[in-house]
Amino acid sequence: MENRMGKLYVVGFGPGGYEHMTAKCIDVINNADIITGYTTYVEMLKEFFPDKNYLATPMMQEVKRCRMAVEEAMKDQTVAMVSSGDSGIYGMAGIIYQVAEEMNADIEIETVPGVTAASAAASVLGAPLMHDFAVISLSDLMTPLDLIMKRVDCAGQGDMIVCLYNPKSKKRTGYVEQAAEILMKYRKPETPVGIVRHAGRKEESKQITTLVELKNAEIDMFSVVIIGNSQTYVRNGRMITPRGYALK
Amino acid sequence: MENRMGKLYVVGFGPGGYEHMTAKCIDVINNADIITGYTTYVEMLKEFFPDKNYLATPMMQEVKRCRMAVEEAMKDQTVAMVSSGDSGIYGMAGIIYQVAEEMNADIEIETVPGVTAASAAASVLGAPLMHDFAVISLSDLMTPLDLIMKRVDCAGQGDMIVCLYNPKSKKRTGYVEQAAEILMKYRKPETPVGIVRHAGRKEESKQITTLVELKNAEIDMFSVVIIGNSQTYVRNGRMITPRGYALK
Known part of the structure; x- marks a missing residue:
C-alpha cells in the first residue's frame, strides 16, 4: 500500500x-x-x-x-x-x-x-439471480415496516427476483410470511424460494422450498432468502432463473 | 482442491x-x-x-x-x-x-x-447502497423493453436505489434517459446519480450528476449507473444514502 x-x-x-x-x-x-x-x-x-x-x-x-x-x-x-x-x-x-x-x-x-450475501447465497442455490432483482432488508430498526412491505409489493409487481436480507431476528418473526403473502398476489404459490444459512461459511446449509411453504421454513438472522421470479424453476436441486437464451 | x-x-x-x-x-x-x-x-x-x-x-x-x-x-x-x-x-x-x-x-x-459491478461501483462513489435497491439491466436483447421500464417504474414507486447494468450500447442509447424520466415521476430532478466507468479496473473513472442531468452524462457499455433514493445526498464528492443512524 x-x-x-x-x-x-x-x-x-x-x-x-x-x-x-x-x-x-x-x-x-x-x-x-x-x-x-x-x-x-x-x-x-x-x-x-x-x-x-x-x-x-x-x-x-x-x-x-x-x-x-x-x-x-x-x-x-x-x-x-x-x-x-x-x-x-x-x-x-x-x-x-x-x-x-x-x-x-x-x-x-x-x-x-x-x-455480498446475495452472491454467496445464489452460488449455493444454483443460478437464481440471472435476471433483475431487488435486495430488501426486513430489519425495521431504521426503516418503517410499511415502507419495507411497499418495496416487497413493488418488487412483486415488477416480477423482480427478491433477496431478503435480515429476514428474521428473535424479535421479528412474522415479516418473511408477510412478504410471502404480498408476493403471492403476483406470483404462483409454487414459486421457488431458496434459503441459505451461513452462506459461504463452514456451517453453510440450504433449503429450497416454495412461496406458499415459506412460512414453515427454518429461517434465522444468519439466513438469506431468495424468492424467484415468474420464470424461476428448480431442477436437480438447483434453483435457476433463465436469462432467455434459446438453446439452439 | x-x-x-x-x-x-x-x-x-x-x-x-x-x-x-x-x-x-x-x-x-x-x-x-x-x-x-x-x-x-x-x-x-x-x-x-x-x-x-x-x-x-x-x-x-x-x-x-x-x-x-x-x-x-x-x-x-x-x-x-x-x-x-x-x-x-x-x-x-x-x-x-x-x-x-x-x-x-x-x-x-x-x-x-x-x-459484482454494483459493489465495485458503489465503493468508488462513496456509500450509495446503504439501503434497499433494485438491480436492473437495460439490455433488451433477452427481455422486452416494456418489462424493463416497468421494473424501473416499480423501483421508483418503492423508493429503492436503482443500479443500472448494461446502461448503454452502440445500439441502445436512449434507455437511460427513458429510465430517468420514469424515476422523475417519483424523485426530485436533483436526485444524485453516480456513474462509474470500468469500476475496479485501471481505467476507472467516475462522475456524480443528477437525475435531470443524466441525459448529458457520458455513459457507455462499461458503465454502471447508480441512482439514489429520496434520502441520498452528495457531500465532499461522495454519494451517500443514510441508513438512518442517529448520530448521538
Whole structure:
C-alpha cells in the first residue's frame, strides 16, 4: 500500500470463509495496525489472522465504534473497519463517512468491496439471480415496516427476483410470511424460494422450498432468502432463473 | 482442491483488477486445465495469469462456449468458465446448468461468487447502497423493453436505489434517459446519480450528476449507473444514502 499514514479502510470480507475474501481484503487486514468491528466479525477474522491487533465492540454501538476508528486513523494509524459481506451494501461505509465528516477528520477513507450475501447465497442455490432483482432488508430498526412491505409489493409487481436480507431476528418473526403473502398476489404459490444459512461459511446449509411453504421454513438472522421470479424453476436441486437464451 | 476430475467452475473474477479477485477465484484459475470465456475477459486474465491454457470465444456465442466447457469437463479436465463481476448475477452460471442438463453431462459444477459491478461501483462513489435497491439491466436483447421500464417504474414507486447494468450500447442509447424520466415521476430532478466507468479496473473513472442531468452524462457499455433514493445526498464528492443512524 502506497501511503499508510492515517488511513481508514472500510472492508467487506465477504460471507466469512477465507476463500471468499478478495486479495485486497487480505492485504489490508495483514497490513492494518488496528482491526475493528462488531464482536462476531472480529471473532471470525481471528481464526485467519490470529496475530493482529483487534478492537471489538458489541452490536448496536456502531457510531461509537466508528468514532474510535476515525480517532485512531487521525493518529496516523492504519485502521481496517471490517464487516461481513460487502461493506458498501447495508454496511459500515455510509456511517463511517458520516462520522468522519461530523468529526472534521482529515483522513483518507477507502471502501474495499467484497462478495455480498446475495452472491454467496445464489452460488449455493444454483443460478437464481440471472435476471433483475431487488435486495430488501426486513430489519425495521431504521426503516418503517410499511415502507419495507411497499418495496416487497413493488418488487412483486415488477416480477423482480427478491433477496431478503435480515429476514428474521428473535424479535421479528412474522415479516418473511408477510412478504410471502404480498408476493403471492403476483406470483404462483409454487414459486421457488431458496434459503441459505451461513452462506459461504463452514456451517453453510440450504433449503429450497416454495412461496406458499415459506412460512414453515427454518429461517434465522444468519439466513438469506431468495424468492424467484415468474420464470424461476428448480431442477436437480438447483434453483435457476433463465436469462432467455434459446438453446439452439 | 479436493477432487479435480471432471469439474467445471463458473468463476466471477470481480470488476477486473487482481486485487478484487477472491482467494478462491485465484486458486481455481491457477489450478484449471482450461480457462474459457468471452475474448475480453480472457484478455484481462492473461495479464495476471499469463501461462495458462485459454480458450476464448467471441461474445454472442455463449451456448457454444458453454457446450465446449462442458465437453472438456466430461473429459475429466478441470475447466474454469470465467466472467467479470459475479458469475451468479447476470452471469454464466444459469446457462452452464442449462447446457449441462441438456447434454446429460455427469460433471460437477461449482459457482465461485465474485464482487459484482454494483459493489465495485458503489465503493468508488462513496456509500450509495446503504439501503434497499433494485438491480436492473437495460439490455433488451433477452427481455422486452416494456418489462424493463416497468421494473424501473416499480423501483421508483418503492423508493429503492436503482443500479443500472448494461446502461448503454452502440445500439441502445436512449434507455437511460427513458429510465430517468420514469424515476422523475417519483424523485426530485436533483436526485444524485453516480456513474462509474470500468469500476475496479485501471481505467476507472467516475462522475456524480443528477437525475435531470443524466441525459448529458457520458455513459457507455462499461458503465454502471447508480441512482439514489429520496434520502441520498452528495457531500465532499461522495454519494451517500443514510441508513438512518442517529448520530448521538
